Structures are given as structure tokens and as C-alpha cells.
Amino acid sequence: MRCMVMVRATAESEGEALPNAEIMEAMGRFNEELAQAGVMLAGEGLKPSREGKRVRFSAGGRQVVDGPFAETKELIAGFWLWQVRSMDEALEWARRCPAPFVGECEIEIRPLYEATDFAEIMSPELRDSEARLRERIAERTR
Numbered sequence: 001m002r003c004m005v006m007v008r009a010t011a012e013s014e015g016e017a018l019p020n021a022e023i024m025e026a027m028g029r030f031n032e033e034l035a036q037a038g039v040m041l042a043g044e045g046l047k048p049s050r051e052g053k054r055v056r057f058s059a060g061g062r063q064v065v066d067g068p069f070a071e072t073k074e075l076i077a078g079f080w081l082w083q084v085r086s087m088d089e090a091l092e093w094a095r096r097c098p099a100p101f102v103g104e105c106e107i108e109i110r111p112l113y114e115a116t117d118f119a120e121i122m123s124p125e126l127r128d129s130e131a132r133l134r135e136r137i138a139e140r141t142r
Contacts, residue, residue: 002041002112003082003090007100009075014048014068019101026098034082039093043080077101087111 019027034040046052050068069075078100084090090109099105115122115130122130 001084001086001090002114003084003087004110004112005080005082005090005094006076006108006110007045007078008106008108009049009072009077010101010103010105011072012101012103013077014050014072014075016048023098023100023102027100030096030098033096034080034093039082039084041081041083043078045078046076049075081112 031040031043034043048068052067052069054065054067054069056063056065082090082093084093087109094107094109097107100107115127
């Protein structure tokens with residue numbers, strides 16, 4: 001099972017306060033454990049929302065909205081992509097994670113859809129096209 005583990009933003013992360021050296025070292029050790037266990041597929045921190053943009057779709061149109069975005073609790077400050085056997089295993093890893101920020105903060109774990117979740121609605125042609133796309137992406141990241 002693949003899952004995305006999202007580090008929720010805080011007022012400090014949105015204010016561009018970088019983590020202290022202690023947090024960076026602890027997170028580096030944790031990331032190394034994840035990588036050695038074959039769990040971590042990707043992981044990055046995100047710059048504050050003031051450097052971001054949103055594209056809002058409505059009534060066939062698109063509107064670009066510049067950051068910053070008001071609701072800090074709705075924002076993501078970083079993420080991991082993990083490969084685990086189950087949500088229970090993801091929770092075990094999350095419980096071992098050092099706090100990403102000083103003070104109150106949280107991470108959210110969400111499973112990714114897999115091709116098998118769409119088996120009933122995907123035609124063989126669409127499945128083949130999806131497989132070719134994933135292979136091209138994998139080739140570029142090797």
C-alpha cells in the first residue's frame with residue numbers, strides 16, 4: 001500500500017521559520033530509517049504558501065489565485081510518499097516520527113488509490129495507457 005504522509009503547516013512554517021538544527025538532525029535520522037527499511041519513496045518540504053498558486057476550476061473556467069492562503073490548518077508544509085503493508089504499519093512509522101516543528105503540529109496519512117481500485121471502470125486500453133505512462137515516469141527517475 002502506498003500512502004502520502006502530509007506534514008500540516010503551522011503559523012511558524014508559513015512565516016518561513018526554518019526548523020532548528022535539532023529537528024533537522026532528528027528528521028534526517030528518521031528519513032534514513034525510512035529509506036533503509038524501503039518505506040520512503042519520496043519526501044520533501046514545501047515553501048510557504050505565499051510562494052504558491054492555486055488554480056480554481058468552475059463553470060468551465062479557470063482562475064489563478066496567488067498565495068498566501070489564509071487557513072494555515074488547511075495547508076501542507078511537507079510530505080512523504082511511503083510504501084507500507086498496511087495503514088497500521090504507516091501509523092507505526094508515524095508514531096516514531098520526530099515532531100516536525102516546535103510546538104503543536106500534526107501529520108496526516110492518506111492511502112493512495114491504486115489501479116486495482118478502478119478495475120471495474122477502466123477499459124483494457126486505459127489500463128495499458130496507464131501502465132505505459134507509469135513506466136515512462138519510472139524511466140525518468142532512474
